[in-house]
Amino acid sequence: MKLPRKFYSRRTDIVARDLLGCVLVHRKGSKRLSGKIVETEAYRGYDDPGSHAFRGRTPRNSIMFGKPGFAYVYFVYGNHHCLNFTTEEQGTAGAVLIRALEPIEGLESMRKNRKGRSLTNGPGKLTQALGITRDQNGVDLIGNMLYVLNGDSPEKVFKTNRIGIKRGAELKLRFYNKGNKFLSVI
């Protein structure tokens, strides 16, 4: 029940919404770390001033312009990694930021990675919990190391402003499961 490439090859905001309830899996050696996606944000291209792709293609963001269904991992604030999935047809920029997960498998490893602190309720935290770094940048999500499984759609999806950006903050492109305990911001 792995999500196929065509799932990602759609409008970015639709993909962001449909990813809620699906299960992100990262295989690390013999371990399997996974969690249900409960919060996402959509980032588009030239029409979205909050997006890395707004000012056109650069070496860093070129993966957002490439094929859908790939991991885009970048480093921010000197401390943290963020995990995105590329969307839209090849040649059109788009990515979905994964902001929060509900842990399912590999809790022990996550706790170790996070030194006992809260595990996956924020984009920088969940990458650390799952052991995702720039090594995973450009990984194909149709492969066997990092992928997403089909899940049940949440009963209620809420849509609000995106978090932590200055430009384009007024766009309502953040999606989350109402009432979930693992959201980054309530």
Added chain:
DNA sequence: GGCGAGATTCTCT
């Protein structure tokens, strides 16, 4: 439990 600041490195101008 909330607010404010510091951390620390990469990318583009």
Added chain:
DNA sequence: GAGAATCTCGCCC
């Protein structure tokens, strides 16, 4: 050389 799609800790309620 600035600013960034964030987190944590310390201080003060």
